[in-house]
Amino acid sequence: MSIPNIVYKAHATGNDFVVYADPTGEFAPSEDEIRSLCDRHFGIGGDGLLRLTHPEYVADLSAEQLQTCQAGGAEWFMDYRNADGSLAEMCGNGTRATALFAQREGYAPAGEPLRLGTRAGVKILTPLGDVAPYGRDVYQVDMGAWTMGAQDAYQVTIPGTEGSANGTFVDMGNPHVVALVEGAGSTLPQVEALNLVVKPRVEPVIETDQNVEFVRIDDIDRAQGCGWATMRVNERGCGETLSCGTGLCATGVTLRAKTGIDHWDITVRGGTLRVDVTDDDVKLTGAATIVAQITLL
Secondary structure (H helix, E strand, O other), rough: OOOOOOOEEEEOEEEEEEEEEOOOOOOOOOHHHHHHHHHHOOOOOOOOOEEEOOHHHHOOOOHHHHHHHHHOOEEEEEEEEEEEOOEEEHHHHHOOOOOHHHHOOOOOOOOOEEEEEEOOOEEEEEEEEEOOEEEEEEEEEEEEEEEEEEOEEEEEEOOEEEEEEEEEEEEOOOEEEEEEEOOOOOOOHHHHHHOOOOEEEEEEOOOOOOOOEEEEEEEEEEEOOEEEEEEEEEOOOEEEOOOOHHHHHHHHHHHHHHOOOOOEEEEEOEEEEEEOOOOOOOOEEEEEEEEEEEEOO
């Protein structure tokens, strides 16, 4: 086995992971090992696997990506894999779980901002402590630049569910289509009633498989410049998850374009997170939790 015998279980607002440290680069996981560990019946269970290692030990990184990590001051890298073993460019919730793990285990100084390499560039994570209403061990993640396609350019359906909704493409380092439901242009059921065990369909077909978010606007306070929304997500490579960091950011970008509101508290099944959007970047604020240390037999 190319996995160390000590691993950890962590989650960030219910988006859960198997986590381990590989400071010497000797424990690159195989797809079979990832699927086995992330299996919820025969393994530990998780939406994905996080390997904390140095950038030079990540075999798939290009010379340009390695240079980006070096230029961005990222000593550590989040090598993230989906539960099916596939590579993922980015995981916003995973960065918070990785940062908490790195600082708890002494790989990075506690209480200080952490520059973390990812396949979507270097992300800066700032620990904020306990912050209501977001929870304990809260981090703000500078998620970097975003790009958005034409609003409502896609039609989103769910096999076996009547109705459809318009979707907007957002790139957060990984691809998303955000569909607003319970409003004009949507004939899908309310957010809580959607069957997201089934993979949604997006038309026209996007060349790269994407995550799909379904969102309801709950309230807006224009005087304060804040909004509240509810979101559910089907993630490529693992199905519905309780939270998706990049999906929350893509949702904030879409909601800003539709309403002009920059700041959103978005509730997912795993909790509530803050998304702050500007023309240049997105910041995501939410909690992280280390659940257990596990010895593999």
